[in-house]
Each structure stands twice: as structure tokens, then as C-alpha cells.
Amino acid sequence: MHIVLIALGALLTLDTALLSMVSNGHLGTVLPAIMGIPMLIVGIFKNSLFPWFQTPPGRWIKTLLIVIYAAAVVFFCIMGALLSSSASKKAEYNKDVLIVLGCAVRGDRVSLTLKYRLDAALEYLDHSPDTHVIVTGGKGDGENLSEAQAMKDYLVSHGVDPSRITMEDKSTSTWENFKFTRRILDERFPNASAAYITTAFHIYRAGRVAVMNGIEAEGYAAKDVWYSAPNNYMRESIAITLYKIQGLLI
Numbered sequence: 001m002h003i004v005l006i007a008l009g010a011l012l013t014l015d016t017a018l019l020s021m022v023s024n025g026h027l028g029t030v031l032p033a034i035m036g037i038p039m040l041i042v043g044i045f046k047n048s049l050f051p052w053f054q055t056p057p058g059r060w061i062k063t064l065l066i067v068i069y070a071a072a073v074v075f076f077c078i079m080g081a082l083l084s085s086s087a088s089k090k091a092e093y094n095k096d097v098l099i100v101l102g103c104a105v106r107g108d109r110v111s112l113t114l115k116y117r118l119d120a121a122l123e124y125l126d127h128s129p130d131t132h133v134i135v136t137g138g139k140g141d142g143e144n145l146s147e148a149q150a151m152k153d154y155l156v157s158h159g160v161d162p163s164r165i166t167m168e169d170k171s172t173s174t175w176e177n178f179k180f181t182r183r184i185l186d187e188r189f190p191n192a193s194a195a196y197i198t199t200a201f202h203i204y205r206a207g208r209v210a211v212m213n214g215i216e217a218e219g220y221a222a223k224d225v226w227y228s229a230p231n232n233y234m235r236e237s238i239a240i241t242l243y244k245i246q247g248l249l250i
Contacts, residue, residue, distance in 0.1 A: 002050075005043030012036025019231060028228070028235025035072065038065070079237035086204035091195035091218030093127040097185065099196040099217060101177050101206060102137020102147035110150050112225050113199055118154045120197050120222035125160060133160070134184060136168040136177040174198075174206055178213040185215065200224050201232045205240055208249050 016033035042049055042065075052058040100121045103114035110118060125131060133155065137147025148169035156162050168184060171177045185192060194217035198206045203219040210217050224232060243249035 002043040002046040005039045005046075009036040009039030009041075009043060013040060015231070019228060027238060028231035031234050031238075032231065035069070076234060076237055079240065080233050083201050083204050083233055083236060086207065086219065087200035087221040089219065091124075091220040093124065093131075095128065095131055095195040095218070096192035097189050097194045098124055098128070098131050098133045098220075099177075099181055099194060099215075100133060100135050100151060101174065101196065101198040101202070102135070102151065102171070103199070104140070105137075105143040105145065105147050105150045107142070108144045108150065110154055113228075114147070114151065115154070116225070117197050117199060117222040118151055118158075120220060121155065122158055122160070124195070124197065124220055125155075125164070132164055132166065132189065134166045134168055134181055136171055136181055138170050138172050138176075140172065174202070174209050175213070178206075178210045178215055182213050182215055194218075195220050197222055199232070201229065201236045205236065205243070205249065212250055 012032040013036040016030055016036070019029050049058075053062045098121060100117055103117060104111040105114065121133060125133060135148045135151035135155070137151065139146040143150075146167070146169035148167040152162070152165050152167055155165060166184060166188070168177070168180045171180050185194070194215060196206060196210060196217045197220045200221040201224055203221050207217070207219050240249065
């Protein structure tokens with residue numbers, strides 16, 4: 001039993017350590033370590049802890065830990081199924097407007113996650129020659145230009161006519177992506193049909209946020225970066241739960 005705990009704890013902790021080298025620090029990055037380190041401790045110090053777990057306070061702590069970990073597994077499985085189901089439904093082609101949600105830019109270059117979103121946009125636009133695209137995202141730390149500008153540059157470099165692209169370059173969150181895009185839609189594309197592109201794990205929450213900002217749009221999922229997908233789904237599951245509790249998500 002202790003070998004299993006050590007192996008799982010080490011694997012989860014290593015996941016955090018490796019992902020921290022290539023990703024911005026966020027809950028999805030550190031959560032595996034938060035779950036893995038207690039498992040490592042119990043497994044390594046089994047000779048001291050296992051006898052203590054037989055005492056009244058030890059049995060209480062042991063039961064609590066089992067309940068917490070079991071609940072976490074069930075929770076993440078249910079949320080993972082929900083998020084995957086939402087991502088599996090592709091928006092129809094030939095919408096009037098395609099909204100592409102921004103993501104990190106490394107200096108002047110789009111990150112791999114953002115590249116995948118833009119590649120999905122190129123795929124959509126190839127099937128929808130009359131669709132206009134709105135790229136969204138402001139300028140954050142470590143970014144030499146706005147996400148929207150980097151996205152436009154990428155699309156233009158891959159053959160998209162600049163006249164088909166509108167930039168929303170002030171937003172700093174998913175909420176603002178849609179809030180500011182709504183203004184563009186009202187001014188330039190009233191009553192337009194719309195689709196939006198974001199990474200697969202983010203489709204569900206983005207869709208709810210769009211509706212809360214008065215935008216009816218269908219999601220078109222871009223693929224996730226394979227090595228960060230589990231972390232992203234874990235982080236997104238918690239984010240959705242917190243948003244629901246705070247009344248920020250319908």
C-alpha cells in the first residue's frame with residue numbers, strides 16, 4: 001500500500017514540477033502537488049504514521065483523508081465528463097462572426113495553446129469564406145504586444161485577409177473578452193450569428209459567460225496541449241464550481 005502511495009504522490013508532484021518549467025503558475029499547475037505531497041508523506045513515513053492511524057485521533061484523520069481523496073476523484077471525473085461533452089459539440093460553419101478567445105503571448109509570439117486556437121480558427125474560416133473573425137485579448141505581463149494583435153498577425157501570415165479581422169485588444173479575462181466583443185457586435189454586426197473558439201476544456205465556461213453577456217454563440221473547440229490537459233481540466237473544474245457558488249455563472 002505504501003509503495004502505491006509513494007508512486008502516486010511522486011507522479012503528481014513531478015507533474016507540478018515539470019509543468020512549472022513551461023507554464024505560468026496557476027492552480028492547475030500546483031494542484032497535483034497539493035494532492036501528491038500528503039500521499040508522499042504518508043507513504044515515506046508509514047512506520048510512524050500507520051500505528052498512529054490506529055489511535056482515535058489517527059482514525060479520524062485517516063477517515064477524513066480517505067473521504068477527501070475519494071470525493072476529489074468523483075468530482076473531477078464528473079466535471080471532466082461535463083467539460084468533455086461540451087467540447088465535443090462543434091459549432092456549425094458559416095456563422096456571420098467567429099470570436100477567438102485570447103491566451104498567452106510569449107514576447108511577440110503566440111503560445112502553443114493560442115496557436116492551437118488560431119489553427120482551429122483557420123480551419124473554421126476555410127470552411128466559411130464569408131465569416132468575419134474577432135480576435136480578443138489585451139496586453140499582459142511579458143507580452144510585447146496585445147494578444148489580439150499577435151493573433152491577427154498569425155492569421156494574416158496564414159493567408160487570412162486583414163479586412164476579415166477585427167481586434168478587441170483591451171480585455172484581460174474571459175468575461176471581458178465577451179463583454180467588449182458584445183460592443184463590437186452591437187456596433188458593427190447587429191443580429192449576427194456567432195461561434196467562438198477556445199481550448200476544449202474552456203468551452204463550457206466560455207459559453208456560459210457569453211450568454212451572460214448577451215451573446216448567443218456556439219463553441220468550436222481547439223485541441224489542448226496534451227501535457228497540460230489534465231491540469232487544465234482540474235483547474236477548470238474548480239473555477240466553474242467557485243463561479244457557480246459566487247453566482248458568476250449561470
